[in-house]
Amino acid sequence: MKAAFSIVTNGDSALDIRFDAEPSEALSRHITALAQAIEAQQWQGVRELIPAYQCLTVCYDPLLCDSPQLSARLEILANRHPEVSASKSDQSRLIRIPVCYAPEFAPDMQAVSAHTGLSAEQIIARHTAPRYLVHMLGFTPGFLYLGGLDPLLHCPRKATPELRVPAGSVGIGGSQTGIYPQATPGGWQIIGRTPVALFRPGHNRPFVAEPLDRIEFYPIDSEAFERFDPDTFSTRPQEPAA
Amino acid sequence: MSIRFIDAGLQTSVQDLGRTGMMRYGVSQGGAADPLAARLGNLLLGNPPHNPVLEVTLIGPRLEFQCDISLVVTGARFTLTLDGESVENDQVIQARRGSVLNFGQLLSGTRAYIAFAGQMALTRIFDSFSTHLQSGFGGCGGQPLKKGDLIRFEETRTVADRQLREEHRLRYTGHPRLRVVAGAEETLFSGETLERFYTQAFRVTPQSNRMGIRLTGEPLHCAARTQIISSGLCPGTIQVPPDGDPIIAFVEGQTIGGYPRIAHVISADQHLLGQLKANDRISFEKVSLARAHEILAGKSALLNQLTAEYSCHSASD
Numbered sequence: 270m271k272a273a274f275s276i277v278t279n280g281d282s283a284l285d286i287r288f289d290a291e292p293s294e295a296l297s298r299h300i301t302a303l304a305q306a307i308e309a310q311q312w313q314g315v316r317e318l319i320p321a322y323q324c325l326t327v328c329y330d331p332l333l334c335d336s337p338q339l340s341a342r343l344e345i346l347a348n349r350h351p352e353v354s355a356s357k358s359d360q361s362r363l364i365r366i367p368v369c370y371a372p373e374f375a376p377d378m379q380a381v382s383a384h385t386g387l388s389a390e391q392i393i394a395r396h397t398a399p400r401y402l403v404h405m406l407g408f409t410p411g412f413l414y415l416g417g418l419d420p421l422l423h424c425p426r427k428a429t430p431e432l433r434v435p436a437g438s439v440g441i442g443g444s445q446t447g448i449y450p451q452a453t454p455g456g457w458q459i460i461g462r463t464p465v466a467l468f469r470p471g472h473n474r475p476f477v478a479e480p481l482d483r484i485e486f487y488p489i490d491s492e493a494f495e496r497f498d499p500d501t502f503s504t505r506p507q508e509p510a511a
Numbered sequence: 512m513s514i515r516f517i518d519a520g521l522q523t524s525v526q527d528l529g530r531t532g533m534m535r536y537g538v539s540q541g542g543a544a545d546p547l548a549a550r551l552g553n554l555l556l557g558n559p560p561h562n563p564v565l566e567v568t569l570i571g572p573r574l575e576f577q578c579d580i581s582l583v584v585t586g587a588r589f590t591l592t593l594d595g596e597s598v599e600n601d602q603v604i605q606a607r608r609g610s611v612l613n614f615g616q617l618l619s620g621t622r623a624y625i626a627f628a629g630q631m632a633l634t635r636i637f638d639s640f641s642t643h644l645q646s647g648f649g650g651c652g653g654q655p656l657k658k659g660d661l662i663r664f665e666e667t668r669t670v671a672d673r674q675l676r677e678e679h680r681l682r683y684t685g686h687p688r689l690r691v692v693a694g695a696e697e698t699l700f701s702g703e704t705l706e707r708f709y710t711q712a713f714r715v716t717p718q719s720n721r722m723g724i725r726l727t728g729e730p731l732h733c734a735a736r737t738q739i740i741s742s743g744l745c746p747g748t749i750q751v752p753p754d755g756d757p758i759i760a761f762v763e764g765q766t767i768g769g770y771p772r773i774a775h776v777i778s779a780d781q782h783l784l785g786q787l788k789a790n791d792r793i794s795f796e797k798v799s800l801a802r803a804h805e806i807l808a809g810k811s812a813l814l815n816q817l818t819a820e821y822s823c824h825s826a827s828d
Contacts, residue, residue, distance in 0.1 A: 283743060319534045
């Protein structure tokens with residue numbers, strides 16, 4: 270992909286490589302590839318690479334690298350329009366995430382229903398149909414920015430955010446859908462909850478997904494929600510009847 | 512070998528210099544809100560710069576020592592006593608088994624740091640001991656310390672008495688002038704708004720925390736806020752949300768931001784953000800990017816010089 274870009278200073282210790290194109294899968298692949306290419310250079314003083322929908326932020330240590338020089342090097346690299354390496358393409362996974370859409374976990378289902386004119390069943394069917402693309406992680410630890418929400422499910426954020434949305438809550442905010450990794454304040458319309466922990470610090474797999482992975486939601490009932498085992502990523506078998 | 516919290520204080524947590532390379536997963540760098548103060552304590556004790564310290568916020572703890580250990584308090588000034596005797600910031604304090612260190616009234620600044628001549632027995636997460644308070648991991652169970660908690664040490668040392676020279680001690684006025692570089696969206700603000708930004712003193716609001724420092728003043732309005740491209744949000748970046756009150760992203764901030772960025776507190780001055788509290792007043796002065804880097808290099812050289820100087824002392828003790 271050939272993508273027009275500009276390099277902009279983002280404070281005194283970061284540069285933004287901003288792309289002109291609208292967010293898309295192709296652009297996210299390009300940004301991921303560019304991040305890989307930068308990483309492979311092992312430039313001294315490059316501290317963080319933060320991908321976003323239309324931007325790659327490169328944080329640097331001003332004591333270890335010179336900003337104009339870094340900017341010039343990034344420009345050369347970005348102009349080579351790198352491709353996602355084969356290994357990364359192979360690693361792109363489909364991750365199936367169970368969601369319980371039962372009323373006790375879906376306080377805003379009625380509001381979404383009223384806004385979209387769809388029944389709860391139709392909302393669930395449309396929410397579980399797509400394979401969402403992970404564009405990036407960020408905002409808070411483990412939060413997934415997903416692309417691919419059915420336009421019929423687009424729904425405005427709440428005028429007044431809730432003070433506390435439980436961890437695992439699955440919501441719709443504008444044209445996005447996502448999962449709250451931690452209990453935080455939030456303004457999205459909550460239509461379900463997943464027993465999957467999106468962020469498990471200290472575990473060998475602390476994050477559920479990487480950019481370019483695919484996410485599919487599948488509906489589970491309250492009982493399966495209780496029996497979900499985050500270690501095996503599956504529902505524990507029922508206890509044999511006594 | 513441990514210390515016990517007779518009282519924990521308002522928000523006392525284990526911190527070091529934070530995490531690097533995790534922002535792409537949404538994990539902000541975290542670490543000491545005033546890393547310079549944290550480093551000075553470790554420096555006086557001959558510790559490596561990222562040895563974990565306790566960060567004390569506004570109301571300090573009361574600590575009982577169950578071993579002999581040397582320590583240093585830096586950063587915010589409190590009325591400090593060890594077994595009822597007055598002790599000072601910026602110098603080695605010798606605690607004995609059974610000693611009690613008490614933080615009394617806050618005199619200046621917001622956050623004090625307690626560095627110990629020893630290694631706390633804690634688990635590293637993503638290569639750091641820092642407590643990430645917003646996300647609840649790291650340090651001691653991801654939480655601030657509570658009354659009755661114990662922190663165990665793997666090893667403890669005592670070091671010779673030593674103090675920072677007067678000219679190297681940090682002072683906090685409560686109305687700092689912070690140097691900034693232009694923000695990525697500066698051009699979206701009118702000349703009048705920028706003038707207002709650089710000439711007024713903003714008040715720090717009580718909603719400020721390690722995630723962000725929230726300011727209030729004459730509101731700043733942005734011409735076109737619809738066309739902002741979300742990108743990496745680093746500590747020090749000053750965003751202007753629609754209500755016109757700026758927010759300075761801080762050590763536990765979100766990793767991606769989408770509000771227009773008017774300016775960015777230079778890296779060399781960010782340690783001062785850790786000493787701000789509600790109702791402090793801050794103003795901003797613009798410098799060039801090259802100047803920002805020069806100031807940082809200057810502060811870093813001074814820190815290296817101090818490290819060399821005090822480690823010489825330690826070798827001759």
